[in-house]
Amino acid sequence: xxxxxxxxxxxxxxxxxxxxxxxxxxxxxxxxxxxxxxxxxxxxxxxxxxxxxxxxxxxxxxxxxxxxxxxxxxxxxxxxxxxxxxxxxxxxxxxxxxxxxxxxxxxxxxxxxxxxxxxxxxxxxxxxxxxxxxxxxxx
Ligand code: ATP
Numbered sequence: 001x002x003x004x005x006x007x008x009x010x011x012x013x014x015x016x017x018x019x020x021x022x023x024x025x026x027x028x029x030x031x032x033x034x035x036x037x038x039x040x041x042x043x044x045x046x047x048x049x050x051x052x053x054x055x056x057x058x059x060x061x062x063x064x065x066x067x068x069x070x071x072x073x074x075x076x077x078x079x080x081x082x083x084x085x086x087x088x089x090x091x092x093x094x095x096x097x098x099x100x101x102x103x104x105x106x107x108x109x110x111x112x113x114x115x116x117x118x119x120x121x122x123x124x125x126x127x128x129x130x131x132x133x134x135x136x137x138x139x
Contacts, residue, residue: 003033003076004083004119005128006090010070011108012115018073021103021116024089025077034076034133039068047131057112064112074132083125086118 006025008018026032040048045062052058065072077086091102095114098105108115119125 001078002080002082002122003078003129004086004125005117005132006075006077006086006119007117007132008073008075009113009115009117010064010067010072011113013073014070015107015115017103017107017115020107022075024103025075025086028085028089030077030079030082030086032075033078034074034129036074036133037071038074039071040066040132042066044131048128060112076129076133083119083122087120090116090118 006021008021012018012021022032042062045065046053048065049058049061052061055061089103091098091104093104093114094111095104095108096111098108100106103116104114119128
């Protein structure tokens with residue numbers, strides 16, 4: 001069964017978008033198999049975004065995810081093509097390019113505050129579920 005890691009980032013939590021985002025996945029027919037509210041540690045955020053460590057925005061991104069002004073909602077969703085379809089439902093990484101009807105296309109404009117995260121491949125889904133939920137066995 002295919003699984004993906006979807007997160008509502010602190011800006012999405014702060015703006016009250018958690019129920020909308022969960023609702024979209026539920027109504028689509030996906031199954032919620034893991035859910036937690038947490039302020040991630042720096043170590044977790046650094047590892048989650050390890051691929052971006054050389055980018056100029058990396059430090060700001062990790063700080064934003066971990067500063068505790070609002071928590072993150074980490075989720076594991078299960079169902080057919082959920083990795084690819086989850087990304088479609090999120091919309092383009094840069095919200096300025098995200099279409100209407102997607103989460104980012106409906107609710108944001110700034111790439112630095114793009115509300116949500118979704119695994120981009122089977123490999124990253126496995127890595128991220130392990131990181132955020134301590135291994136597949138937990139969910
Ligand atoms: P995500 O993993 O969040 O779904 P992504 O995999 O589509 O996004 P990446 O290029 O891996 O995109 O970027 C990860 C995150 O880094 C983005 O969601 C965004 O929050 C942040 N980010 C990317 N580019 C920028 C930028 N130019 N300025 C600020 N933040 C950025």
